[in-house]
Amino acid sequence: MLNEELRAAAAGFSFPGRLTDAEEIGTGHVNRTWCLTFDQPRGRYILQKLSAQAFRHPEQVMENARRVCQHIEGCLAAMGVSGEDRVLRFMPARDGGLLFCDEAGGSWRAYRYIDGLCFLQADSLDRLREMGRAFGQFQRLLRDFPAGELYETIPFFHHTPRRYEAFRAAVERDAAGRAAGVRREIEFFSARADGLDAIVRRLESGELPVRAVHNDAKVSNVLFDAADGSALLLLDLDTVMPGSSLYDFGDIVRTGASTAAEDEPRGMALDLERFRVLAEGYLQEAGEALAAPEIRLLPLGARVITCEIAMRFLTDYLDGDVYFRVATPEHNLVRARAQMKLLEDIERKSAAMDAIIAEYAPAP
Ligand code: GN1
Ligand code: MG
Helix, strand or coil, X not given: CCCHHHHHHHHXXXXXXXXXXXXXXXXCCCCEEEXXXXXXXXXXXXXXXXXXXXXXXXXXXXXXXXHHHHXXXXXXXXXXXXXXXXXXXXXXXXXXXCCEECCCCCEEEEEECCCCECCCCCCCHHHHHHHHHHHHHHHHHCCCCCHHHCCCCCCCCCCHHHHHHHHHHHHHHCCCXXXXXXXXXXXXXXXXXXXXXXXXXXXXXXXXXXXXXXXXXXXXXXXXXXXXXXXXXXXXXXXXXXXXXXXXXXXXXXXXXXXXXXXXXXXXXXXXXXXXXXXXXXXXXXXXXXXXXXXXXXXXXXXXXXXXXXXXXXXXXXXXXCCCCCCCCCHHHHHHHHHHXXXXXXXXXXXXXXXXXXXXXXXX
């Protein structure tokens, strides 16, 4: 569907050829994504409109992504690997920057389309091992990257105690009049409030190193080669920021080792076999780059990150669905319930996860 808004946004970039088609794609909860086709060989590009609600400084988002891509491309080149299909290549806007600002103030960016497969849920254990490897490699390649130079595009993004405060404030505001209907869910998080600083506290004390991390390490943010199944690259670098490797590992587990979709409470559990291959793939790549206490604490990432996103979904439900895109009025509540169920199973299986991590940790 080619409408005026899309045509205007596409015209903001130096694309070669004539625009012939635009298809909305992607499963993101925040930005919107189109695949554009031009009458040229290799004439496909991705065009995205950044959520103004999520990203207050889109130029900082692009600067972070550009620096990280440049760093990764340099590392790949040193390994003799072409960046062609392995790193996002952003298109310059007409003004020479990486963003186009439309008349209504909306921010757009574009990059070269890379052919491959994306999954909402992994379809095999091999796929999950590859996913673990992809995020592990990302961490390894960024081990020398000066994380402190990245902008904090969403301040306190994974500051879980602050997420809890925001959740409590939403309960108090009760902007959509929904709090009375979710007493059980509210109680669920109140009962867990004490452990929520487990990662930020260790980052602040220096027990965990601050690294450049992806911060949205979902299955759907990995692009796989359709022919051989290998992971090509990580998509969605919007939240690349200083943080902890536990955040990414946690999200890998949350989305990769779970037995149901993110918004499907029925049958939701943590699958330890999936966890095992994720840990194996991740540590194969990142093991040498991570510190021993970090590796030991990786399962904590799954617990904190799953609790955090469950709380964020419930917060948005209470606020009246102002942040995450929803398909039904109950969508955020259903998402929260699915993640709560997953969290309970993660809590039950925490010792088993610790034991698996110990098996794959590099020898001291
Ligand atoms: C959002 O839009 P998407 O799907 O890339 C969110 C992540 C959540 C995720 C949950 C900027 O990511 O933090 O983990 O939904 N991104 C932002 O699926 O808030
Ligand atoms: Mg994202």
